[in-house]
Amino acid sequence: FDNAALRFVGTPIDLGPSNEAVYLILYGTGLRNNGGLNNVVAKLGNADAQVLFAGALAGFAGLDQVNVWIPKSLAGAGEIDVVLTVGGKTANTVKVNIK
Known part of the structure; x- marks a missing residue:
């Protein structure tokens, strides 16, 4: 929580060294029968x-x-939107913070 801004702020995701991959893992329901x-x-x-x-x-x-x-x-990039679309249906947008 950012007391100055009076809002919740995500912990920044550190992308690490250039030779390492970083992944965002999202969880939800109704995604498994996506057709590929x-x-x-x-x-x-x-x-x-x-x-x-x-x-x-x-x-x-x-x-x-x-x-x-x-x-x-x-x-x-700082705080960015994450938009996931499965089978033409878009889930609720969430935000992440990229260091």
Whole structure:
């Protein structure tokens, strides 16, 4: 929580060294029957992001997981929108903070 701004602020995601990949893991419901990764689109800010997996989360009935690669080009972006569209239906937008 940022007391000065009186709002919640996410902990910045550190993208680390250039030779390491960093992924954003999203959880939701109704994502598993998506017809393939071609039907799953993620946008991080204005950038298209590669979705590596979208399906059932093992051990949790009804819970699905989406793994999204965060491109290094977003380093220093600050707070950005995350927009996930599955089968033409867009989920609620969330925000992340990129260091």
